[in-house]
Amino acid sequence: MELNRVVITGRGAVSPFGRGVDTLVENIWQGRSAVRKMDEWTTIQGLKSLIAAPVPDFDCKGLLPRNLRRTMGPMALYATIAAREAAEDANLDQELLASGRTGVAIGSTTGSPHAYQDFYESFLPEMAMEQIKSGEFFKMMGHSCSANVCLTLGIQGEQWAPASACTSSAHAIGLGYLLIRMGRQQIMLCGGSEEVHPTVTGVFDLIKAASCRNDEATRTPRPFDRDRDGVVCGGGSGMLVLEDYLSAKNRGARIYAEIIGFGNVNDHEHIANPHEKAMARAMLNGMQEAGVTPEEIDYVNAHATGTVQGDPAEAAAIDHVLGKTTPVSSLKGHIGHTLGAAGSLEMVILLEMLERQEIVPTLNLENIDPACRAINLVQNRVGYSLHTVIKNNFALGGVNASLVLRRAVS
């Protein structure tokens, strides 16, 4: 069976910097941090991490009609706006979107935490359903983002919603790649979405994995840095249009990159601890599928969230697979850890790096931790010949995903 080649032809983003790919890219290239002190969280008992990178508030009434918004929590709203931008960027007309040949794969950790809060605030005091609005369930369900995107854009192809916490959107991209590769779909809108909520940060806080640098918000998280102290949660949505190469060529679409490999492996040793051998296997599987050698990998966009355990494990895995010279950086210092959106939102930026032939350094990396020093960590923005790159994403629960991308399409 001959497999199709899969390329990326559109990008969309809602990020902690605001709406749109241009806004995200501009702020990243300026070296800015979107992390801020969450003063509204100071009354929450037991929450020690009071920082996050939320999407700035915006008025959505003019963007989407009420009958669409009524079933959207913040994450579905972000996903829908990002998906629309990606579809426009790829010049997908309504006929193509509704053809049944275009599908959707959009992941998130859970449904909307704000919707859960609203539901249980109403339900729990009297154990009563009477005041609960009809839209609440549609905001809470695990496929809220994908369902609302399909409804808004008139998608009639396959709908998928991979939920694997911090690898949700990496899985969505991997799944879209597989579906197009085997010819089930011509085009896939793929990505993830997430919203900042104190209970989400609280979960990381609980397991001692959240940053508590509350008084220097823009100096954390600090991936690979000696003084890192954990994750800072972010919100937003990254969306990519994946397309069969021949379809893209026939349409005259702009091609950002080709996806040439997808490694996706589990480790079974611990539900929460990272596992460097599994990380290495994910990269190796992706490279094997892509048919590339370690010498051909020009750059790794690391998952590196700034946790004490995760960063050295990833550095060791990269060292094992690629050696000490391949440039590596993480984008978590700029936008925090956007969890289910991280894979796709960071890939939007990675595509810009491929376009500009520049590597964005890790923000807040000032003193490289000796435990991470084995690899080539980029600390200044540098021009670089980027052709074949790896995007890593790992998740609690033992999930390890690596996507391999190639810039030029011959």
Add this chain to the structure above:
Amino acid sequence: MMSEEELRQKVVEVLAEEFELDPDIMTPDATLYDDLGLDSLDAVDMVVVLEKTFKMKLTDETALRSIRTMEDLFQFLLKLQPRA
């Protein structure tokens, strides 16, 4: 005790806000589904909003299902109002 006019105004006010409608189009003969663009999910939310506004339970499902226009809704609610 709310007068009939006050009740009509209150219904228009709360439904206009809930469903982002222009009060001017919410005339007595306007149909909820065709003219105002509401649907079955909105009908559920309409009951939630009205129960909260008027602090009463709207439990007559048959009567609720028969409501077609704003005037039908006004009359349904007026019948439930305690007499002065």
